[in-house]
Each structure stands twice: as structure tokens, then as C-alpha cells.
Amino acid sequence: MASRAIEVKNLYKIFGPRGHEYIDPVKNGMSKAELNEKYGHVLGLQDINIPMPGGCITVVMGLSGSGKSTLIRHINRLIDPTAGEVLYDGVDVCKMNQNDLRQFRRHKTAMVFQKFALLPHRTVLENTVYGLEIQGIDQRESEKRALGWIDRVGLKGFEKHYPNQLSGGMQQRVGLARALTNDAEILLMDEAYSALDPLIRVDMQTVLLELQKELKKTVVFITHDLDEALRLGDKIAILRDGRVVQQGTGQEIVLAPADDYITAFVKEVNRGRVVHVATIMRPLSGNPEGLAIAADAVLEAAARTMTSAHINTAHVVDAHGRPIGAIDLQTIISAMVTPTSYGDREAA
Numbered sequence: 001m002a003s004r005a006i007e008v009k010n011l012y013k014i015f016g017p018r019g020h021e022y023i024d025p026v027k028n029g030m031s032k033a034e035l036n037e038k039y040g041h042v043l044g045l046q047d048i049n050i051p052m053p054g055g056c057i058t059v060v061m062g063l064s065g066s067g068k069s070t071l072i073r074h075i076n077r078l079i080d081p082t083a084g085e086v087l088y089d090g091v092d093v094c095k096m097n098q099n100d101l102r103q104f105r106r107h108k109t110a111m112v113f114q115k116f117a118l119l120p121h122r123t124v125l126e127n128t129v130y131g132l133e134i135q136g137i138d139q140r141e142s143e144k145r146a147l148g149w150i151d152r153v154g155l156k157g158f159e160k161h162y163p164n165q166l167s168g169g170m171q172q173r174v175g176l177a178r179a180l181t182n183d184a185e186i187l188l189m190d191e192a193y194s195a196l197d198p199l200i201r202v203d204m205q206t207v208l209l210e211l212q213k214e215l216k217k218t219v220v221f222i223t224h225d226l227d228e229a230l231r232l233g234d235k236i237a238i239l240r241d242g243r244v245v246q247q248g249t250g251q252e253i254v255l256a257p258a259d260d261y262i263t264a265f266v267k268e269v270n271r272g273r274v275v276h277v278a279t280i281m282r283p284l285s286g287n288p289e290g291l292a293i294a295a296d297a298v299l300e301a302a303a304r305t306m307t308s309a310h311i312n313t314a315h316v317v318d319a320h321g322r323p324i325g326a327i328d329l330q331t332i333i334s335a336m337v338t339p340t341s342y343g344d345r346e347a348a
């Protein structure tokens with residue numbers, strides 16, 4: 001069964017002993033700076049509304065201090081909100097009693113951390129079974145499950161190694177295997193890949209995307225890196241100063257940035273890796289010509305396919321292989337050049 005949706009609704013977090021007293025003033029326009037300077041409270045999150053579809057990867061992106069960690073910690077209620085709701089399958093996690101919350105955390109959620117959080121005196125296998133051990137699951141059954149995931153994340157043969165015998169990328173694979181062994185529907189990944197070298201990081205993104213095709217978990221992935229957000233996110237929410245400034249698909253954000261802040265963020269993005277062929281195709285006139293290109297192919301992939309086939313025109317097909325439009329190489333190449341970078345080049 002596909003994992004279920006999370007919905008963050010009207011969520012506010014004000015850090016400080018009397019946070020509740022400042023909800024109304026904040027709703028009526030008191031700024032983060034005023035709240036801090038006059039009343040010594042910190043506005044962590046302000047009116048956050050993010051539907052996170054079940055079975056999809058929702059990326060929460062923002063710079064340091066924008067509220068990403070505060071937000072993800074609300075999802076398994078490591079932090080209580082000052083106001084608002086976090087619904088999982090329609091149930092408000094913030095109102096669960098201690099017993100329901102414990103069950104929810106243990107059985108429905110798993111976390112992957114930036115610093116791996118592996119136990120140094122336990123082997124890879126012992127770290128991976130840890131969550132099941134806590135749940136009191138039979139050792140043989142736990143190890144069988146864990147070995148399956150260790151294999152899936154590419155660590156077969158390393159079961160008896162200790163964390164300090166592994167590279168950072170491999171340690172993060174253990175973190176992922178441990179989270180997957182729990183068989184939770186929700187995967188919470190807080191800057192999980194941020195400490196890794198760039199190439200290893202891309203490898204780990206690929207591992208996640210490959211597994212997700214089959215697992216369809218509800219993943220909440222925190223990052224400050226736009227490329228990572230665009231690569232992983234079925235949906236992206238961008239935070240700034242505790243507010244959502246824009247949310248949507250990567251393509252929506254890159255093609256229609258909501259304000260100057262986002263425009264500056266997406267300026268250098270390679271559109272060829274984000275924009276889908278369907279966005280720029282023209283209607284079919286007459287019979288489909290040339291090769292078939294999938295509607296959800298990104299421009300760069302389509303251009304590569306057409307160039308290696310030495311063709312200038314192709315037709316676009318939907319998920320069922322039905323022709324729905326036409327595309328030519330010139331249109332693809334023009335769409336890959338961002339208006340800004342084009343302007344920059346003209347000016348140079």
C-alpha cells in the first residue's frame with residue numbers, strides 16, 4: 001500500500017517561555033525582529049502550510065536559520081508547535097497522547113541524519129537492526145530484514161565492519177539501511193547528504209531515487225542545496241525566515257520564481273535538467289514525425305537522444321505511448337538557455 005500524506009497546516013513555532021502569548025501579535029503583523037528585540041522570543045516558523053503527498057519526496061529547502069530543522073522536527077513531534085497542526089493520514093500528530101505518539105514514532109517514522117548517528121561500538125549489522133531490537137522483534141527475523149537492506153544499499157560484505165572502518169558515504173548507507181529496516185512509511189531526512197563529498201552525494205541521491213521508485217515512502221528531505229532539491233523533490237517548498245516563500249514542482253519554481261529572492265536562487269540552474277519536454281512542445285499537426293520522446297523527459301535528455309539519432313524533429317508521447325505533440329531541437333536548445341544567462345552573455 002502506498003504511504004500516506006502528511007499535511008502541515010497553519011503551523012507556528014515561537015521559541016521562548018511565553019510563545020503562546022505572541023501568536024496573535026505575530027498573526028497581526030509583528031515581525032521576527034520586533035518579537036526578538038522587544039520580547040526576547042524567536043519566531044521559528046510562521047503560518048506554514050505544506051501538503052506533502054503520500055509516496056512522494058517533498059524537499060524543504062532554505063538557507064541556514066530559515067526553519068528547516070524546526071519544521072522537520074514537528075513531523076515526529078520532537079518539537080511541539082505553538083499553534084497549528086501536523087496531520088498524518090488525517091490525524092494530528094500534535095494531539096496524540098504519549099502512547100500513540102510512541103507508536104507513531106516507532107512504527108511510522110524513520111530518520112536519517114547528517115552526522116549518521118551510528119553507534120560506534122556496533123557493527124554495520126548491529127547498527128542496522130537497532131530499531132527492530134528496540135521494538136522487541138525476534139533477532140533472527142530482524143537480522144534477515146537488516147541483511148536484505150544492507151544488500152540493497154550496496155553494503156553487502158561489510159556487515160561485520162564498524163563505522164570507523166567505513167567512508168562517510170558508506171556510513172550514510174548504513175544510516176539509510178537502518179531507516180529502511182524499520183519499514184516505516186515516513187522517512188525524515190535532515191540534511192542527510194550535506195556532509196558528503198559532491199560525487200558521493202550524487203551517488204546517494206541516486207540510491208534514494210532508485211529505492212523510492214519501488215518503496216514509494218512519504219519522504220521529507222531537508223537541504224540547503226537547490227541542485228539536490230531539484231534532483232530529488234517531487235515537490236519543493238522553499239523557506240525563508242520561517243515562512244514558505246514558494247512551493248511547487250522544481251519545474252514550476254524554476255520557470256516561475258515567486259519573487260526576487262527565488263529568482264536569485266534559480267538564476268544559475270541548468271534548465272535542461274529541470275524542464276520537461278511537455279512544457280515546450282507544440283501541438284501535433286499531421287502525422288507524428290521522427291522518434292518518440294516521453295513527455296516527462298527533461299530537455300537535456302531529449303536533446304541528447306535527438307542529437308545522437310541525427311534528427312531535428314521528434315514527436316512527444318504520453319505515459320501510454322500516445323502521440324500528444326511535436327518538438328524540434330532548436331526549440332529545445334533555446335528553452336535550455338535561461339533568459340538571465342542569455343542576457344548576461346549578450347551583455348558580455
Ligand SMILES: Nc1ncnc2c1ncn2[C@@H]1O[C@H](COP(=O)(O)OP(=O)(O)OP(=O)(O)O)[C@@H](O)[C@H]1O
Nearest residue numbers: 015042043044062063064065066067068069070071
Ligand atoms: N531551541 C531554540 N531556541 C530558540 N531559537 C531557536 C531554537 N531552535 C531554532 N531556533 C531559531 O529558529 C530559527 C530557525 O532555526 P532552524 O534551526 O530550524 O533553521 P535551519 O533552516 O534548520 O538552519 P540550519 O540549516 O542552520 O540548521 C532560527 O532563527 C533559530 O535561531
